[in-house]
Amino acid sequence: MGQWWIYENWTAELGGKAIVHSERCSFCNYGKGIHPNASDCNGRWLGPFPSRESAFAKANQLGRARVDYCSRCCNQP
Numbered sequence: 001m002g003q004w005w006i007y008e009n010w011t012a013e014l015g016g017k018a019i020v021h022s023e024r025c026s027f028c029n030y031g032k033g034i035h036p037n038a039s040d041c042n043g044r045w046l047g048p049f050p051s052r053e054s055a056f057a058k059a060n061q062l063g064r065a066r067v068d069y070c071s072r073c074c075n076q077p
Contacts, residue, residue: 004055005031008062009043015065020055023048025073 003023010016021028029036031045049055052074059067069075 003030003048003050004052005045005047005049006055006059006062007033007043007045008059008064010064011042013066016062017066017068018059018062018064019068019070020052020059020074021070022052022073025070027070027072 005021005023005028006018007021007028008016008018023030027034028045031047033045046058047055049058052069056067056069
C-alpha cells in the first residue's frame with residue numbers, strides 16, 4: 001500500500017545519505033518534499049517505488065554512506 005520515495009542527500013552527512021519515505025510522510029509529500037521549489041544542489045527525490053523493499057534496494061545502490069528508513073514514517077522491518 002502506497003508508494004515509496006528516496007531522498008538522496010549528498011551534503012547533509014559525510015558520504016551522503018539516502019532515506020526511504022512513505023509517500024504520505026510530511027517530509028516526502030509525494031516526492032515534493034517540504035520545500036517543493038528548492039533546487040537540487042543538496043539532494044533529490046527518487047521514485048516512486050511500488051514497495052518499501054524496492055526503494056531500499058535502490059537506495060543501497062546509490063553509494064551513500066548511510067542508507068536508512070525515515071524514523072517518522074517507517075517502522076524498521
